Amino acid sequence: MTKSTITAGDRSDAEIIRVAARNEADNPSSKRVVFDAGQPLELDAGASLGPWQIAYETYGTLNAERSNAILVCHALTGDQYVASENPITGKPGWWSLLVGPGKPVDTNRFFVICANVLGGCLGTTGPASTNPDTGKPWGLELPVVTIRDMVRSQARLIDHLGIETLFAVIGGSMGGMQVLQWAVSYPERVFAALPIAAAARHSSQNIAFHEVGRQAVMADPDWAHGRYHEQGLRPSKGLAVARMAAHITYLSDAALHRKFGRNLQDREAITFGFDADFQIESYLRHQGMTFVDRFDANSYLYVTRAMDYFDIAADFDGSLARAFLHSPTRFCVMSFTSDWLFPTSESKAVVRALNASAANVSFVEVESDRGHDAFLLDEPEMFRTVDGFLTGAACARGLAVPGSAA
Amino acid sequence: MTKSTITAGDRSDAEIIRVAARNEADNPSSKRVVFDAGQPLELDAGASLGPWQIAYETYGTLNAERSNAILVCHALTGDQYVASENPITGKPGWWSLLVGPGKPVDTNRFFVICANVLGGCLGTTGPASTNPDTGKPWGLELPVVTIRDMVRSQARLIDHLGIETLFAVIGGSMGGMQVLQWAVSYPERVFAALPIAAAARHSSQNIAFHEVGRQAVMADPDWAHGRYHEQGLRPSKGLAVARMAAHITYLSDAALHRKFGRNLQDREAITFGFDADFQIESYLRHQGMTFVDRFDANSYLYVTRAMDYFDIAADFDGSLARAFLHSPTRFCVMSFTSDWLFPTSESKAVVRALNASAANVSFVEVESDRGHDAFLLDEPEMFRTVDGFLTGAACARGLAVPGSAA
Numbered sequence: 001m002t003k004s005t006i007t008a009g010d011r012s013d014a015e016i017i018r019v020a021a022r023n024e025a026d027n028p029s030s031k032r033v034v035f036d037a038g039q040p041l042e043l044d045a046g047a048s049l050g051p052w053q054i055a056y057e058t059y060g061t062l063n064a065e066r067s068n069a070i071l072v073c074h075a076l077t078g079d080q081y082v083a084s085e086n087p088i089t090g091k092p093g094w095w096s097l098l099v100g101p102g103k104p105v106d107t108n109r110f111f112v113i114c115a116n117v118l119g120g121c122l123g124t125t126g127p128a129s130t131n132p133d134t135g136k137p138w139g140l141e142l143p144v145v146t147i148r149d150m151v152r153s154q155a156r157l158i159d160h161l162g163i164e165t166l167f168a169v170i171g172g173s174m175g176g177m178q179v180l181q182w183a184v185s186y187p188e189r190v191f192a193a194l195p196i197a198a199a200a201r202h203s204s205q206n207i208a209f210h211e212v213g214r215q216a217v218m219a220d221p222d223w224a225h226g227r228y229h230e231q232g233l234r235p236s237k238g239l240a241v242a243r244m245a246a247h248i249t250y251l252s253d254a255a256l257h258r259k260f261g262r263n264l265q266d267r268e269a270i271t272f273g274f275d276a277d278f279q280i281e282s283y284l285r286h287q288g289m290t291f292v293d294r295f296d297a298n299s300y301l302y303v304t305r306a307m308d309y310f311d312i313a314a315d316f317d318g319s320l321a322r323a324f325l326h327s328p329t330r331f332c333v334m335s336f337t338s339d340w341l342f343p344t345s346e347s348k349a350v351v352r353a354l355n356a357s358a359a360n361v362s363f364v365e366v367e368s369d370r371g372h373d374a375f376l377l378d379e380p381e382m383f384r385t386v387d388g389f390l391t392g393a394a395c396a397r398g399l400a401v402p403g404s405a406a
Numbered sequence: 407m408t409k410s411t412i413t414a415g416d417r418s419d420a421e422i423i424r425v426a427a428r429n430e431a432d433n434p435s436s437k438r439v440v441f442d443a444g445q446p447l448e449l450d451a452g453a454s455l456g457p458w459q460i461a462y463e464t465y466g467t468l469n470a471e472r473s474n475a476i477l478v479c480h481a482l483t484g485d486q487y488v489a490s491e492n493p494i495t496g497k498p499g500w501w502s503l504l505v506g507p508g509k510p511v512d513t514n515r516f517f518v519i520c521a522n523v524l525g526g527c528l529g530t531t532g533p534a535s536t537n538p539d540t541g542k543p544w545g546l547e548l549p550v551v552t553i554r555d556m557v558r559s560q561a562r563l564i565d566h567l568g569i570e571t572l573f574a575v576i577g578g579s580m581g582g583m584q585v586l587q588w589a590v591s592y593p594e595r596v597f598a599a600l601p602i603a604a605a606a607r608h609s610s611q612n613i614a615f616h617e618v619g620r621q622a623v624m625a626d627p628d629w630a631h632g633r634y635h636e637q638g639l640r641p642s643k644g645l646a647v648a649r650m651a652a653h654i655t656y657l658s659d660a661a662l663h664r665k666f667g668r669n670l671q672d673r674e675a676i677t678f679g680f681d682a683d684f685q686i687e688s689y690l691r692h693q694g695m696t697f698v699d700r701f702d703a704n705s706y707l708y709v710t711r712a713m714d715y716f717d718i719a720a721d722f723d724g725s726l727a728r729a730f731l732h733s734p735t736r737f738c739v740m741s742f743t744s745d746w747l748f749p750t751s752e753s754k755a756v757v758r759a760l761n762a763s764a765a766n767v768s769f770v771e772v773e774s775d776r777g778h779d780a781f782l783l784d785e786p787e788m789f790r791t792v793d794g795f796l797t798g799a800a801c802a803r804g805l806a807v808p809g810s811a812a
Contacts, residue, residue, distance in 0.1 A: 044678070045678035046678075140680075143678065144678040144679055144680075201668065202668075203659065203662070203663060203668075204659075204662040204663050204665075204666045204667055204668065204684075204686045205654065205657075205659045205662045205663075207668070207684050207686050207687065208650075208654045208662065208686050208687075208690055209651075209654060211650070211682075211684075211686070211687045211690055211691075212647060212650045212651045212654065212690070214680060215643075215646070215647050215650060215691070215694070216622055216625075216647045218680075219622075219625075219626065219643035219644060219646075219647055220625065221627060237621075237625035238625060240621070240625075241618060241621050241622045241625055241647065244614075244617070244618045244621060245615075245618045245651050248611065248614045248615060248618065251611075253609065253610075253611045253746070253749075256609070256610040256611045256614065257609060257610050257611075259610075260610045261610055262607065262608070262609075262610065262613070262717055262720075270715055272450070272451035272452075272549065272550040273550055274546075274550075274620060274624075274707060274711065276617075277714075278610075278613050278617075278714070280610045280613050280614050280617070281613065281614075281617045284614055284617055284618070285617075285621070288621070301680060305680065308683075308684070309676055311668055314668075340659070340746070343659075
């Protein structure tokens with residue numbers, strides 16, 4: 001029955017990747033800023049975190065006025081390598097379709113910043129980072145962080161870079177949550193905001209799926225109550241199951257039907273067993289297996305928890321409109337028709353609140369059958385919208401078009 | 407961190423329940439028929455299963471003409487106790503709202519039969535049953551079974567009861583799959599068929615969710631490659647995670663929002679930890695914990711696999727209409743508006759095929775925001791439809807109304 005469970009033959013490559021991943025948590029391949037004990041980060045949980053660090057990448061050039069900076073916020077399992085090769089997987093940047101020279105987020109024009117989130121595992125302080133007090137990985141001793149904490153850490157980075165106001169903040173999914181939080185926490189520092197496939201709160205169903213994922217991780221005895229690093233373990237099976245469950249929610253029923261249907265994997269007939277007879281099974285197992293090589297299990301707990309806790313209106317007596325009152329920011333809210341994880345109704349709730357607070361907002365629902373993952377894919381309507389919105393905002397901000405006689 | 411994982415303090419009650427469950431697999435509290443080695447059941451996997459047994463309950467009285475029998479088929483984790491107390495949980499029958507004296511499936515009028523499915527764990531042969539060749543539980547040595555095998559086993563029971571033609575076959579979800587298979591395998595033996603919240607095939611997304619559940623079970627080291635019974639183990643954590651993931655798919659987003667929203671569980675504020683802060687988390691954990699006390703983990707693998715393999719059209723060169731050609735059965739197909747696991751589109755595909763094959767079919771889409779689970783709940787429109795359809799069919803069949811001068 002070995003083939004029925006998630007295993008792999010020769011994992012020496014994976015082993016190498018794991019070691020690399022471990023080092024990335026403390027010593028990222030990207031840029032980073034280290035804040036010492038005298039410059040702590042105040043967390044929503046009430047704790048003061050310091051020393052701490054934030055890992056980030058930049059693309060393009062900051063202009064003399066420091067007015068052309070775009071912050072890209074990444075999703076749950078994303079990273080700072082938005083438009084450059086991920087040092088662990090060797091894959092191209094996760095949003096390299098959207099961000100780069102001549103792309104909708106044009107690095108010939110804009111200075112693009114992307115930071116690993118707080119609680120992550122690629123260089124910004126998270127549970128896999130070394131706790132300076134013990135010399136061991138933080139594990140569950142790291143205070144639980146929130147989306148607001150992530151944004152707070154990014155603001156510190158922006159301060160460090162000497163940028164007063166961001167030209168734009170852009171992100172999808174959890175990245176979109178950060179965009180909204182930026183507009184609420186630092187309205188004067190965000191000229192334009194583009195939350196994609198996001199929501200102003202995590203729904204009951206969203207929380208439910210995350211809870212399943214966390215329980216899958218914690219059910220794995222190799223999780224060892226979060227102390228697996230020290231014991232030379234990895235809760236790979238539990239984390240793979242978590243990823244498999246989550247992955248289903250990123251795709252639409254229609255996309256799954258179109259991509260896989262009931263097609264069999266490398267066989268002519270069903271085998272009357274528990275091997276991966278169907279392509280969809282093989283695909284999901286692959287998703288689970290490769291994920292554990294690039295992501296830390298405790299980080300998965302922390303970042304999913306941050307999303308669960310996200311509820312902007314809750315900080316404003318239940319009124320989302322009040323959160324955006326007197327906002328000077330220009331908003332473009334975007335959703336996808338087949339996204340059932342962050343459905344259009346959630347984006348519309350944001351748009352309603354923005355309108356109720358007399359904010360400057362436009363809304364685009366992109367026709368796509370690819371589900372939530374559409375924001376990461378080749379979606380021309382999304383590209384055109386981002387391009388148009390940024391061009392209009394750049395015009396309003398008085399940003400010169402490169403090469404033109406400005 | 408103990409509270410963050412699925413555990414329970416005093417499990418002596420649960421322990422008692424588990425022992426009971428183990429005995430139910432071989433010695434059900436219900437009726438049963440034992441078929442000896444000379445009366446084997448031929449399986450789609452190619453194996454011949456014998457001796458084997460089928461456990462069932464009956465309600466009401468079979469009339470002299472043996473023409474008033476209704477077979478109720480249960481769903482994935484259901485059982486034969488459709489309208490009577492479950493011997494393990496002590497809970498009322500799972501469809502006692504629909505089946506009973508004076509109910510839409512009126513046991514004053516009809517003779518109702520409900521059998522535990524093949525591969526199940528409440529008395530019909532399944533992986534928890536004792537393999538007569540070894541004296542140990544079958545475990546994964548039991549051949550994988552299909553929905554058609556389940557129906558074949560039920561036909562043997564109906565033979566045993568001396569019933570030539572069933573007045574009706576009714577079931578929801580996997581029960582509805584069995585209804586459709588009955589109509590295809592034994593068209594002359596089914597006068598009326600009522601598949602509810604079902605489909606003629608398991609979709610890619612359906613298979614995906616089942617695969618996650620199976621991987622969660624098999625990732626649990628206490629699963630012991632299926633031999634946990636002999637080692638005194640139970641893969642409770644893995645099975646609980648499987649149930650939690652599945653349970654989300656049984657409810658609609660709207661139902662989750664209405665029932666739980668972002669409400670906190672017995673606390674005033676979030677705790678910045680991994681306890682069940684939210685009601686939905688607490689609810690899901692409870693669902694997971696209680697499930698493992700009543701259901702066998704290997705049975706979960708077998709029955710989910712049977713559903714995955716279900717694809718009626720595949721047996722007819724991809725033509726669902728051909729499957730129903732010349733069907734003498736009267737059909738009423740029912741779906742629920744908010745069911746995203748077995749959406750209305752799947753029921754409509756069945757209706758289209760039935761119309762294309764000139765079958766007698768009516769279709770009802772019940773307005774409900776409760777998702778897939780609606781078929782088990784108090785849904786008056788469903789009750790009225792079942793009542794009306796059965797009354798009409800009884801009329802057509804010439805069944806006397808009790809108490810009337812027939």
